[in-house]
Every structure is written in structure tokens, then in C-alpha cells.
Amino acid sequence: MRLYDFRSDTVTIPTPLMRQAMAQAEVGDDVYGEDPTVNRLEARSAELLGKEDALFVTSGTMGNLLAVLAVCERGAEAIMGRQGHTFLHEAGGVSVLGGVCMHTIPNQPDGSLALEDLQGALRNPNDFHEPISRMVILENTQNACGGMPLEPEYCGSVAAFARQHGLTLHIDGARIFNAAVALGVPAAELVRSADSVTFCLSKGLCAPVGSVLCGSREMIDKARRLRKMLGGGMRQAGILAAAGIVALDHMIARLADDHQRARRLADALLEVRGLRIDKGTPYTNMVYLALEPTVNHNAAEIVSLLAQQGVLIGDTGERTFRLVTHNDVDDEAVDTCVKAFSRVMNALM
Numbered sequence: 001m002r003l004y005d006f007r008s009d010t011v012t013i014p015t016p017l018m019r020q021a022m023a024q025a026e027v028g029d030d031v032y033g034e035d036p037t038v039n040r041l042e043a044r045s046a047e048l049l050g051k052e053d054a055l056f057v058t059s060g061t062m063g064n065l066l067a068v069l070a071v072c073e074r075g076a077e078a079i080m081g082r083q084g085h086t087f088l089h090e091a092g093g094v095s096v097l098g099g100v101c102m103h104t105i106p107n108q109p110d111g112s113l114a115l116e117d118l119q120g121a122l123r124n125p126n127d128f129h130e131p132i133s134r135m136v137i138l139e140n141t142q143n144a145c146g147g148m149p150l151e152p153e154y155c156g157s158v159a160a161f162a163r164q165h166g167l168t169l170h171i172d173g174a175r176i177f178n179a180a181v182a183l184g185v186p187a188a189e190l191v192r193s194a195d196s197v198t199f200c201l202s203k204g205l206c207a208p209v210g211s212v213l214c215g216s217r218e219m220i221d222k223a224r225r226l227r228k229m230l231g232g233g234m235r236q237a238g239i240l241a242a243a244g245i246v247a248l249d250h251m252i253a254r255l256a257d258d259h260q261r262a263r264r265l266a267d268a269l270l271e272v273r274g275l276r277i278d279k280g281t282p283y284t285n286m287v288y289l290a291l292e293p294t295v296n297h298n299a300a301e302i303v304s305l306l307a308q309q310g311v312l313i314g315d316t317g318e319r320t321f322r323l324v325t326h327n328d329v330d331d332e333a334v335d336t337c338v339k340a341f342s343r344v345m346n347a348l349m
């Protein structure tokens with residue numbers, strides 16, 4: 001039975017072009033700085049994001065962690081959204097490993113952090129009772145707020161706020177290219193005034209492994225030392241970086257297809273009994289659904305019934321789901337998913 005996997009864009013399989021590039025990759029010892037393919041990926045990433053330098057890392061989680069550790073001393077505070085991946089899903093790494101406090105503020109429905117809330121979260125640097133505010137973290141697209149892309153003007157206003165108060169701005173841009181494609185602007189424009197950005201090669205861009213942290217040369221030098229400390233120095237990593245270069249060269253523009261399929265999927269699921277979808281969504285490649293109050297079953301039961309029909313989706317709460325479109329979700333997958341949902345919901349109601 002073919003499986004139709006809508007759980008995440010992290011499930012994507014590397015493309016044939018990636019496998020070919022991996023097989024032929026020129027490699028060296030990257031801890032010595034001698035892997036030409038990693039060096040190429042890093043140079044290309046820095047250029048694409050408009051930053052001085054870049055570092056290939058194992059994962060988005062490691063990229064975000066290094067960004068925080070490179071800037072925040074123990075006892076410092078990073079301000080971030082309550083729905084942010086860094087707060088919710090990175091095992092508390094910045095606190096556990098860096099002694100950095102996470103100060104969370106609400107995400108607005110559009111995924112943004114309100115400037116008033118940022119202002120309210122600032123600590124008094126002259127009061128020794130308080131931790132030291134050092135960094136703001138934004139997420140673009142904002143995953144848990146529906147895969148919402150944040151506009152360049154908004155990101156610029158947060159960067160200006162941060163600068164005014166002596167803080168730095170890091171952008172968790174795990175899906176920054178989804179945001180760029182959805183908004184029709186270059187990714188560099190979205191991060192122009194940020195100090196650093198992490199983006200993932202291994203999500204919608206289909207590379208098997210890896211993310212890239214981009215920032216100033218000084219910051220990346222610090223992050224390189226920290227990456228070694230965390231055991232993230234990867235030696236002949238050019239085999240992985242080769243797929244990353246293919247991802248940047250060939251997989252960005254096609255994210256628009258994922259966004260269109262997410263829209264088609266959402267429109268069709270709106271017709272299914274018992275499902276509710278927020279108006280205006282989806283924004284990029286994520287469809288968030290809820291069960292109507294009249295449905296007497298929970299999300300986990302429905303996930304399990306769909307899985308029996310070969311359709312894999314994620315439950316994000318007692319009565320909510322997330323479906324993600326990606327390179328391995330074609331039109332047939334969308335149709336199959338809608339039919340399976342209709343069968344399951346009709347049988348339950």
C-alpha cells in the first residue's frame with residue numbers, strides 16, 4: 001500500500017539529483033575547513049541570505065542553539081514567542097546547555113510578536129535582581145501559527161527595536177524560503193536587518209540532513225567553536241552538503257507548488273463533514289484543522305483511522321490536526337487524503 005505522508009515536510013526523500021550529487025561529491029575534513037563542498041554550501045548560503053558568513057550544522061535545532069550560545073552569556077535572557085519552536089520543541093537546549101533564560105511572550109494570531117509585548121519583556125539592565133535581555137528570536141514561517149510568513153517590514157521593525165535596546169535579533173528561518181516564496185520577496189530581504197538566521201535544508205527543500213546558520217564572520221567563528229564543543233564537527237560532510245547545494249539550486253522555486261496544493265487540500269477538506277479550518281488559511285505549506293464541536297471523537301482516533309487507509313497526518317492537540325504538503329505529496333496524494341478523510345468522518349458522524 002502506498003503511504004501518503006502529510007505529517008511534516010521533514011519526511012521528504014532526497015531527489016535523484018541529490019543522490020547523484022552526493023555520490024560524486026568532492027570531500028575533505030571539514031573540521032580542518034578542507035571540505036570543498038561544505039565550503040561551497042556555506043559561501044552560497046551566506047550570499048543567498050545576504051550575510052558575511054555561514055556554518056553548516058546538523059539540524060535546525062543546532063543552528064538555533066549555536067546562534068543563542070554565540071551571543072548570550074549564562075544568565076542572559078532571550079525573548080521569544082510562546083508558540084516558537086525554540087521554546088516548545090528544542091528540549092530547552094539554550095537553558096540546559098547555555099544557562100540562557102527563555103522569556104516567552106504571546107504570538108499574535110498572525111505569528112508575530114507585538115512590539116508592546118517586546119517592550120514589556122525588556123529587563124532593567126541597572127537592576128542586579130534581573131537577568132540581562134540579550135536577544136529576540138522570531139520564527140519565519142511561524143510553524144505553530146499556521147505556517148505564517150512574517151513580512152519584511154515587520155521583521156525590520158523588530159530588528160530596529162532590538163538594536164535600539166542593545167539586543168540582537170535571531171530568526172529561526174527553518175522555512176524561510178517558504179516565507180520568501182509566499183511573499184514574493186528574496187529570502188535576504190526577510191533577514192536583512194537580523195543579526196543571524198538559521199534555515200533548514202532538510203524540510204521542504206528535501207535534503208536528507210542539515211541546516212545552515214548565517215551571520216557575521218565574528219559570530220560564525222564563535223558558532224564554529226561551539227559546534228565543535230557540541231560534537232557537531234562532521235568531517236567529510238561534503239556528501240551531505242552536496243545535497244544541500246542541489247536544494248538551494250533546484251528546490252526553492254517549487255515550494256510554490258506545495259503552497260498551491262496546501263490551498264487545494266484545505267479547500268477540499270472544508271467540504272468534509274465535521275472539520276473546521278480557519279478562514280484565510282493556509283498561508284504556506286501547512287493546513288491546520290480542528291474538529292467541529294459536534295464530533296464525538298478525538299484527533300488521535302481519527303489519525304489512527306486515516307493511517308489504516310495509508311494517510312498519515314499529525315494531531316496537534318485533543319481536537320486539532322496539522323497536514324503539511326511537500327515534494328512527495330502530489331495531486332493524487334491530495335485527492336487520496338480528501339477521500340480518506342470523507343470516508344472516516346462520514347462513518348463517525
Ligand SMILES: Cc1ncc(COP(=O)(O)O)c(C=O)c1O
Nearest residue numbers: 059060061062085139143172174
Ligand atoms: C520552525 C522550526 N524551527 C526549527 C526546527 C528544528 O529543525 P530540526 O528538526 O532540523 O532540528 C523545526 C523542525 O521542525 C521547525 O519547524
